[in-house]
Amino acid sequence: xxxxxxxxPVMSLATPEQEQxxxxxxxxxxxxxxxxxxxxxxxxxxxxTRQWAVGLTEEQINKLPSLIHGLVGxxxxxxDFQAPMQLPKLRDYYAxxxxxxxxxxxxxxxAWIDAMKARMVQQKAMPLVMVMRDRTKPxxxxxxDRGLYSAxxxxxxxxxxxxxxxxxxxxxxxxxxxxARWIVSEANPLTARVxxxxxxxxxxxxxxxxxxxxxGLQGAAxxxxxxxxxxxxxxxTHWDTKAILREIVTSATxxxxxxxxxxxxxxxxxxxxxxxxPRFRLPAMLIRxxxxxxxxxxxxxxxxxxxxxxxxxxxxxxxxxAQFEYPQSTGKDLYRRSLYSFFRRTLAPPNMFDNANRQxxxxxxxxxxxxxxxxxxxxxxxxxxxxxxxxxxxxxHDPQAKPxxxxxRMIELLLLREADEREMTVLEAAYERERLHFEKNxxxxxxxxxxxEIPVPDGVDPIHLAAxxxxxxxxxxxxxAMTKE
Numbered sequence: 001x002x003x004x005x006x007x008x009p010v011m012s013l014a015t016p017e018q019e020q021x022x023x024x025x026x027x028x029x030x031x032x033x034x035x036x037x038x039x040x041x042x043x044x045x046x047x048x049t050r051q052w053a054v055g056l057t058e059e060q061i062n063k064l065p066s067l068i069h070g071l072v073g074x075x076x077x078x079x080d081f082q083a084p085m086q087l088p089k090l091r092d093y094y095a096x097x098x099x100x101x102x103x104x105x106x107x108x109x110x111a112w113i114d115a116m117k118a119r120m121v122q123q124k125a126m127p128l129v130m131v132m133r134d135r136t137k138p139x140x141x142x143x144x145d146r147g148l149y150s151a152x153x154x155x156x157x158x159x160x161x162x163x164x165x166x167x168x169x170x171x172x173x174x175x176x177x178x179x180a181r182w183i184v185s186e187a188n189p190l191t192a193r194v195x196x197x198x199x200x201x202x203x204x205x206x207x208x209x210x211x212x213x214x215x216g217l218q219g220a221a222x223x224x225x226x227x228x229x230x231x232x233x234x235x236x237t238h239w240d241t242k243a244i245l246r247e248i249v250t251s252a253t254x255x256x257x258x259x260x261x262x263x264x265x266x267x268x269x270x271x272x273x274x275x276x277x278p279r280f281r282l283p284a285m286l287i288r289x290x291x292x293x294x295x296x297x298x299x300x301x302x303x304x305x306x307x308x309x310x311x312x313x314x315x316x317x318x319x320x321x322a323q324f325e326y327p328q329s330t331g332k333d334l335y336r337r338s339l340y341s342f343f344r345r346t347l348a349p350p351n352m353f354d355n356a357n358r359q360x361x362x363x364x365x366x367x368x369x370x371x372x373x374x375x376x377x378x379x380x381x382x383x384x385x386x387x388x389x390x391x392x393x394x395x396x397h398d399p400q401a402k403p404x405x406x407x408x409r410m411i412e413l414l415l416l417r418e419a420d421e422r423e424m425t426v427l428e429a430a431y432e433r434e435r436l437h438f439e440k441n442x443x444x445x446x447x448x449x450x451x452x453e454i455p456v457p458d459g460v461d462p463i464h465l466a467a468x469x470x471x472x473x474x475x476x477x478x479x480x481a482m483t484k485e
Contacts, residue, residue: 014126022126025119032115036108045109046087049094067317067325068093085323134175184239190215192232196244197222200231201364203248205280205484206270212363223272254278258485279485283365284352284373285338287482288382294414295389297335297454306342307333310381310452311350319347334382334453351376377477385452387472390414391465392457403431403464407471414475427471435467 014022036042053072061072071090095109138159145151159174161167166187172178183191194215201207208228211219222228235244248254258279268275282290292298308329316326324344328334341349348355353372356362377383394409395401401409407427411419419427438445445466449456456462475481 009131010128011131012126013129018122018126022119022122025115025122029112029115029119032108032112036105036112041105041109045091045095045105048099049087049091052094052098053090065093066314067322071322086321089322132176186236189232189236192236193228195241196231196235197228198363199241199244200248203245203254204271204274204278205367206272207364210272213361224274277485279483281367281369282482282484284354284376285341287373287377288351289337290414290481291383291386291390291476292335292337295386296393297386297389298337299332299335301332301336304340307336307340308342309334309336309349315347315350316344319344330453351380351382373482374477377482378473381451383473383476384448384469385454387476388449388452388465388469389454390472390476391468392454392460394468395460395465403468404428406468407431410468410472410475414472414481415478427474430474431467431471434470435463438463438466 012019037044056072061069064072068090071086092113095106099106140156142152142156143154145153159168161179161182168174168178168182169185169187172181182188193209194212197207197209197212197215201212208222208224209215209220210223213219231244231247234247235241253274254277256275256277258277260276260279264275267273271278289298308327311326311328313326316324338349338352341352343349343352343355353370353376354366354368356366390410390413391406393413394406397409398405404424408419408424411417411423411427438448442463445462448466448469449462456465
């Protein structure tokens with residue numbers, strides 16, 4: 001029953017005070033449900049809801065919200081609801097919009113729903129953690145002939161490490177705890193090498209071993225084995241990630257120019273010899289974070305629950321058979337770093353177009369220059385709003401500045417350099433073109449500036465701001481703004 005806490009493998013970490021409060025909400029919900037009439041009343045209302053859906057005309061159905069439209073269709077054609085929340089959603093719509101508002105059951109029904117929602121809010125505030133435990137009697141494990149489950153070979157196996165890895169020390173238990181202790185022990189050199197290689201990949205675009213998912217015989221050999229040994233040995237002495245990152249980014253190797261000469265392009269096209277500094281397309285989540293940071297919108301708060309940034313409406317409903325609605329965040333939560341964005345396994349945030357499909361573990365990001373990236377940067381509300389905030393930040397730097405100076409300030413904030421004369425000529429012309437358009441089409445300017453939550457400050461010319469925001473989006477779409485170099 002969705003109204004109660006889940007059982008194993010989930011464990012509640014609620015405090016005694018939270019548990020007492022939750023019990024009070026459960027009791028209030030149970031009383032409200034009983035006052036409504038319990039299961040018999042719920043069953044009657046469900047039947048009444050289905051009867052209402054069957055009796056609707058096509059014209060009435062077409063006027064329904066899209067989510068309810070699909071649920072009505074299932075009722076009309078006698079199909080079962082595919083998720084436990086579908087019928088309650090349809091029933092709630094019927095009670096609030098179609099049933100007679102003087103029906104004698106309506107007040108008690110609404111009281112029950114309100115009590116249920118209050119209990120669910122309290123339940124959501126109680127932290128949960130997934131747990132695992134060893135079986136009392138471990139299942140027998142055997143080698144199978146060619147992997148065929150019905151063809152076991154030899155005696156059952158006992159938990160241990162392969163001999164090629166040295167085996168598990170005698171003083172360690174033969175379970176997950178023993179394996180965890182071995183993973184970070186001095187007897188295992190692999191952990192530090194894998195982690196250091198992962199950090200190198202984050203900074204240079206490719207690891208010293210360019211197959212981070214495979215350090216075995218079928219993986220690639222390290223391009224600089226002595227360097228990998230050195231970094232891994234240092235890391236194992238203190239497990240200090242910040243110190244290793246500092247050592248890498250302050251090295252002469254990292255601080256090289258990323259410029260490529262024709263000779264280097266011929267000798268070292270993939271930069272495996274580290275003949276130049278790194279240059280690669282940023283992942284989508286960092287492009288978003290960079291736009292928020294440059295515009296001054298970014299919320300740098302750490303830890304806490306995930307947030308729900310802008311997303312086109314209806315995506316969750318479509319992939320969950322109307323079981324889930326996307327609870328878009330508001331205020332500062334909209335601008336938290338992408339690390340805190342909520343990911344559904346079946347549907348990542350749509351602006352994370354290079355995200356792994358999550359059907360299998362992935363330890364490297366696929367580089368992409370898909371046209372969807374330009375489409376996202378030009379239309380996603382977070383980038384439209386960030387461009388407006390970038391323009392406001394540049395205006396605040398010098399409220400009396402001419403458009404040319406404001407545009408130059410936006411380039412400095414986003415690209416961390418001064419604009420050259422050719423760039424300024426192009427962007428000034430773009431500003432004038434957009435300003436003339438918005439002057440002739442004031443409604444377009446109002447709609448453009450209305451995207452997102454941040455308001456237009458008093459005293460700022462909306463036509464001027466809309467034109468500057470459009471130029472800001474142009475700068476955000478430059479290859480230089482999407483590339484680490």
